[in-house]
Amino acid sequence: MTNNLFVYNTLTRKKERFEPINPPFVGLYACGPTVYGDAHLGHARQAITFDVLFRYLQYLGYKVRYVRNITDVGHLENDADEGEDKIQKKARLESLEPMEVVQHYMNRYRLNMDALNVLNPSIEPRASGHIIEQQELIDKIIEAGFAYEVNGSVYFDVNAYNANHPYGQLSGRKVEDLLSNTRELDGQSEKRNALDFALWKKADQSHIMRWSSKWSDGYPGWHLECSAMSTKYLGMQFDIHGGGMDLLFPHHECEIAQNVAGYGKPAVRYWMHNNMITTNGQKMGRSLGNFITLDQLFAGEHPLLEQAYSPMVIRFFILQAHYRSTLDFSNDALQASEKGLTRLLNAVAALDNIQPSGASSLDVDALAEQCNKAMEDDINTAKLVGHLLGGIPQINKLAEGRDSIAEKELEKLKNLYHTWISTVLGLEQQEAPGKTSEIIGDLISLILQLRDDAKSSRDFETADRIRNKLTSLGITVKDRKDGADWEIS
RNA sequence: GGUCGGUUUGCCGAGUGGCUAGGCGCCGGUCUGCAAAACCGGUUACAGCGGUUCGAAUCCGCUACCGACCUCCA
Numbered sequence: 001m002t003n004n005l006f007v008y009n010t011l012t013r014k015k016e017r018f019e020p021i022n023p024p025f026v027g028l029y030a031c032g033p034t035v036y037g038d039a040h041l042g043h044a045r046q047a048i049t050f051d052v053l054f055r056y057l058q059y060l061g062y063k064v065r066y067v068r069n070i071t072d073v074g075h076l077e078n079d080a081d082e083g084e085d086k087i088q089k090k091a092r093l094e095s096l097e098p099m100e101v102v103q104h105y106m107n108r109y110r111l112n113m114d115a116l117n118v119l120n121p122s123i124e125p126r127a128s129g130h131i132i133e134q135q136e137l138i139d140k141i142i143e144a145g146f147a148y149e150v151n152g153s154v155y156f157d158v159n160a161y162n163a164n165h166p167y168g169q170l171s172g173r174k175v176e177d178l179l180s181n182t183r184e185l186d187g188q189s190e191k192r193n194a195l196d197f198a199l200w201k202k203a204d205q206s207h208i209m210r211w212s213s214k215w216s217d218g219y220p221g222w223h224l225e226c227s228a229m230s231t232k233y234l235g236m237q238f239d240i241h242g243g244g245m246d247l248l249f250p251h252h253e254c255e256i257a258q259n260v261a262g263y264g265k266p267a268v269r270y271w272m273h274n275n276m277i278t279t280n281g282q283k284m285g286r287s288l289g290n291f292i293t294l295d296q297l298f299a300g301e302h303p304l305l306e307q308a309y310s311p312m313v314i315r316f317f318i319l320q321a322h323y324r325s326t327l328d329f330s331n332d333a334l335q336a337s338e339k340g341l342t343r344l345l346n347a348v349a350a351l352d353n354i355q356p357s358g359a360s361s362l363d364v365d366a367l368a369e370q371c372n373k374a375m376e377d378d379i380n381t382a383k384l385v386g387h388l389l390g391g392i393p394q395i396n397k398l399a400e401g402r403d404s405i406a407e408k409e410l411e412k413l414k415n416l417y418h419t420w421i422s423t424v425l426g427l428e429q430q431e432a433p434g435k436t437s438e439i440i441g442d443l444i445s446l447i448l449q450l451r452d453d454a455k456s457s458r459d460f461e462t463a464d465r466i467r468n469k470l471t472s473l474g475i476t477v478k479d480r481k482d483g484a485d486w487e488i489s
Numbered sequence: 490g491g492u493c494g495g496u497u498u499g500c501c502g503a504g505u506g507g508c509u510a511g512g513c514g515c516c517g518g519u520c521u522g523c524a525a526a527a528c529c530g531g532u533u534a535c536a537g538c539g540g541u542u543c544g545a546a547u548c549c550g551c552u553a554c555c556g557a558c559c560u561c562c563a
Contacts, residue, residue, distance in 0.1 A: 013493095031563075034563095049563090171493085172493065173493095245557070245558080246561095248558070275563095276556090282556080283556075285561095320511085325495090325502080326556075332500050332513075333513085336500075385503095385511075
C-alpha cells in the first residue's frame, strides 16, 4: 500500500513520510482522559484530532487498531490531611467508592464523545484493569537494573538509564538542565534522584485504591499504564502514539524510558501531539480553572458563553485550525464557525438537487487533488476545510442551474464532499433536539393563533383547512373556551 | 532562570521564496411588498529593525511582546 502521507514526528521535529511497520495494519495509541472530572474543550480537541487521524488512515485503506486508554488509577489519591478526625475520615472514605467516580465520569465522557461524533476506539483499556501487566513491566525494569525499591515503593532510576540512553530526547531536555531546574518537593526523600519517577507507590492508610504486590500494597505510577497497555495491545513496536502536548514531559518521556528499560527498545515510530486550546491566550486546563466543559458548551451555560454551541460546531471549530497550532476560544470564533458549518452543510445538501447535463466547467479532479494534498501534509484539516468551502460557489451555481455538469463529474463531486465531510472529518447534519421541539411548540401555537384569527373573521374555510391539515400531520386540535390546545397523537 | 514554540488583514485562522487560502464581519449587488435569509461580487495583511536574494509573510540575525513545558493537566 502506498501513500504520500507525511506526519510531523515530535521525536525528530520533522515531517516524515508515514510508513507503517506492518502494512496494511496500523497501530495507533492515544492518551485518553483521566476520569475525575467532566471533559472540556481541550479533551475534545485531543479526541477529535486522533479521531480524524483514525478515520483518515482507514480512508487510505489501512486496517487500524486504535487504542485510547482511560486513566482511572494514580490520580485519585487523597493525600492531604494527617491528623484528621477518625469519624470524618471514615465518612469521607465511605462517601464515594473510587470506581464510582471513575464510572460516572467515564460514562459522561463517552456521551460527550458520541455527541461530537468521535468514533469509538478499537480498544479502550483502563489502567486499573492492567495492574498485572504493569507489575510485570516493573519486574523487567528492575531486572534490567533501571529501578530500585525503597520502603515498598519502586522508582525508576533516571541516572542509571541516562548513562546509556538519552533521557529527555522527546521533549528536548538534558538531564543536567532538568536537575538544575527541578524544585525540591516534599516526599521526594525516598528517591535517589529528584528526576526519578514512581513505578509503584506504597499506599498509605488513607489511600483507597490499592493492589497487592511483592513490594507493598499499593498502586502503579501513572506513566506505567501507557507502556504496559500499548505493548499488550499493539506490540513491542507500533506506529503512532498521540496525545496532548502537555503530556510530552514528563509523561511520554517516562513512557519511552520505561519501554527501553523494560523491553530493550522504544515502542513508538511516530509521536504526534495536538496543541492546546487557549482562553484569552492562556492554556485551558483543569488545574488553571479556566476551562469550559463540553456540556456547558452544548448547553450554553457558562459565564463566558454568549450562547449554546452544538457539538458539530465545536468539531468544525477545532477542525478549522491545524492540530499543532494553539486555538483560541472565543464566542466570535465559535459563532463564525457555526455560520461557516451551516454554509458547508447546506451546500452538501444542495448537491442532491443538482441535475447532470451537458459538459462540465468544474474541474473536480483538481479539487480532489487539493483536498488530498492538504491531508497528506500532516493532516491539515484547516486547509482541507478551506478547499471544501472554496468549492461552494461552484456547487451553488450548479444547484441553481447557472452552470452544467456531466453525470460522471457530478458523481465524483458528490462522492468527494460526502467522503471528506462525513467519512473523514466526521461532520454531520445535526439538530439540537431540545431546541427543535421548543420551536415546534411555538410553531403550532402560531398556526393555531392564525386559525383563531380566521375564525374571528368568520373565515371558517381557512380555519378548517388548517385543522384538517394539522390532523393529517398527526396533530390533534382541541378547541376550548379560551383558545385552542393541541396534542401530538 | 532553562528548553521549545508563536506574533498574519476588524475577529478567527491556513500559508516556508515569486502564484487570490478560507470562515466570520463589513461594503455593494441579485432576489424581494418591506425586512430577513439565501446567493453573487468586493474587502490584500503578514510585530519592529537589519541582512541574504532579481524577488521574503515565507530564509538568517537582533529587538519587543505572548505562550507552552520544566509539578497533576488533552
